[in-house]
Amino acid sequence: xxxxxxxxxxxxxxxxxxxxxxxxxxxxxxxxxxxxxxxxxxxxxxxxxxxxxxxxxxxxxxxxxxxxxxxxxxxxxxxxxxxxxxxxxxxxxxxxxxxxxxxxxxxxxxxxxxxxxxxxxxxxxxxxxxxxxxxxxxxxxxxxxxxxxxxxxxxxxxxxxxxxxxxxxxxxxxxxxxxxxxxxxxxxxxxxxxxxxxxxxxxxxxxxxxxxxxxxxxxxxxxxxxxxxxxxxxxxxxxxxxxxxxxxxxxxxxxxxxxxxxxxxxxxxxxxxxxxxxxxxxxxxxxxxxxxxxxxxxxxxxxxxxxxxxxxxxxxxxxxxxxxxxxxxxxxxxxxxxxxxxxxxxxxxxxxxxxxxxxxxxxxxxxxxxxxxxxxxxxxxxxxxxxxxxxxxxxxxxxxxxxxxxxxxxxxxxxxxxxxxx
Numbered sequence: 134x135x136x137x138x139x140x141x142x143x144x145x146x147x148x149x150x151x152x153x154x155x156x157x158x159x160x161x162x163x164x165x166x167x168x169x170x171x172x173x174x175x176x177x178x179x180x181x182x183x184x185x186x187x188x189x190x191x192x193x194x195x196x197x198x199x200x201x202x203x204x205x206x207x208x209x210x211x212x213x214x215x216x217x218x219x220x221x222x223x224x225x226x227x228x229x230x231x232x233x234x235x236x237x238x239x240x241x242x243x244x245x246x247x248x249x250x251x252x253x254x255x256x257x258x259x260x261x262x263x264x265x266x267x268x269x270x271x272x273x274x275x276x277x278x279x280x281x282x283x284x285x286x287x288x289x290x291x292x293x294x295x296x297x298x299x300x301x302x303x304x305x306x307x308x309x310x311x312x313x314x315x316x317x318x319x320x321x322x323x324x325x326x327x328x329x330x331x332x333x334x335x336x337x338x339x340x341x342x343x344x345x346x347x348x349x350x351x352x353x354x355x356x357x358x359x360x361x362x363x364x365x366x367x368x369x370x371x372x373x374x375x376x377x378x379x380x381x382x383x384x385x386x387x388x389x390x391x392x393x394x395x396x397x398x399x400x401x402x403x404x405x406x407x408x409x410x411x412x413x414x415x416x417x418x419x420x421x422x423x424x425x426x427x428x429x430x431x432x433x434x435x436x437x438x439x440x441x442x443x444x445x446x447x448x449x450x451x452x453x454x455x456x457x458x459x460x461x462x463x464x465x466x467x468x469x470x471x472x473x474x475x476x477x478x479x480x481x482x483x484x485x486x487x488x489x490x491x492x493x494x495x496x497x498x499x500x501x502x503x504x505x506x507x508x509x510x511x512x513x514x515x516x517x518x519x520x521x522x523x524x525x526x527x528x529x530x531x532x533x534x535x536x537x538x539x540x541x542x543x544x545x546x547x548x549x550x551x552x553x554x555x
Contacts, residue, residue: 134169134310138194140186142201142211143285146175155200155290161385162294166302167309168196178202183214191218191278195306198298201285203268205247212271215282216255219273223253226260226269233267258282261297265289272301279305311360317372318387319379320352320534321547327353330376337368344368350526351389352534355380378543381534389533390418390425396540397428402477404536406432407445407470409457410484410500415529431474435466445469458483458495460503460512460553467503468510479505480532486521500528504552506539511552 139159145151153175160170171194176182183202190197202211216223230252237244251267254260261270261281268284270293281298283290302309319327324346334344342364347354355372359365373380381392397404406416416432419425433444438457441447446469451461463481471479484500491497498517504510513535517524531547538546546552 135167135195135306135308136171136193137163137168137196137198138172138190139163139170139174140190140197140199141173141175141285142178142183142199143175144177144208146201147177154287155285158287158291159198159200159294163196163198165312165314166299167312178208178210180210180214183211184218187215187280188218191275191280195278196302197278197280198294199280199282200290203282203284205251205267211282212253212255215258215271215273215280219255219257219275221255221257224256225249225252226254227252228262229254229260229269232262232264236267261293263289263293265292270297272298274305312358313360313362313365314356314358315365315369315383316385316387317355317357317376317380318352318382318384318389319355319376320381320389320530321538322353322376322379323548324348324353327355327376327379330379331355331372332375334368337364337371340364342368350523351530354385378538378545381537388418388422389530389537391422393533393537393540394419394422394425394428396537397478398424400540402540403428403430403475404478404480405430405470405474405476407466407479407481407503408432408434409436409441409466409482410486411482411525411528412436414525415480415482415532418529418533430476431470433470433473441466444473446472456495458485458499458501460501460514463501463503463512464505464510464555465503467505467512471505477507478536479503480536482528482532484524484528486524487519488521498524500524502528502532502535504532504535504539506536509539511554513546513550513552515548515550 139156141153141156146153156173163170176186202209233251234244258271258273261272263269266289271282273280283293342359345356357368381389408415413434419429435441435445438452445466447462447465455461463483466481467479481503485491485495485497487497497519500515502513517527534547
């Protein structure tokens, strides 16, 4: 396979001030395009390591992608280092200069000398015009090895990769391997259990098929890949046969809320949320999907007991006898919000998100989730982790997946939790 290297430049990446999302995104993009990504490295804004890493990569990789260090400040030295690697002068590019001036004029900002320097590029490069920002990308070639130098701002980098670098790759780099990659998204089943359900994969992986299980708080993604369509047919069928009820869809970026939304539209049903421990995260997840106003009627973040009583009709007796984190209160919250906004489905969350506040009877991570679906009234109880954010994310996943399965008539609920009635 053709080899690719990814070099991300910036002190902020190394000390943790900025999460390096660029590297993972580029790695995925290049892999899908048929490259083997053999190296991914982050280096500081220092002249010597920039020179050394790019020079080494130009000898070993068919394609090198570099991001970062193209801004107008003193620590942005990538452009100068690359110019020296190619023994090239920096020259002013008129088109880039006019573009930068136009941006500043439109925004009403003062155009300074450092901004003018954004238009300086190595004379030997091919400029990759950046319509999304002020720093242009650059394309170089040396002895059949290609280098793209891109800005570190993620949306600018992605724009240039999609609109310009991909075209250069098609034009200059031939014989890229076919690399078919598919993602099966699951929810409500632990990675180990899912692996057991899928079973032995040796019969598939022995002929070059690759399978990976990618867990996160919202579920496990199964990634399969091969260099031909024929090799994946039987594997797809096996996954659907053994793990179909846990798979809510295919696609790397597919979201459970999106799938549930389509199902609600199909069944002409509406939903409402009553949240305590998730603090609005469930409503946010649902409304992140374009068009969610067709089925999402509203939600209540009921952190205090007074809000639970006044807006959701939770009884004082339930709060006193069982406490806010209880099956009884979760049930009343779910039914209360459905009736309050007139939705077909009401769901609720109440729990100990942590990291403190737990007791022996109600430990950190314990969550009650309530459901009111077509008149069916039940609650689920689970104890997740000591991490506040993970507890919120998993609660949201369990609620969404529970509704999805109920609407489809699936005979089990996430993590094999048992519904508890009133």
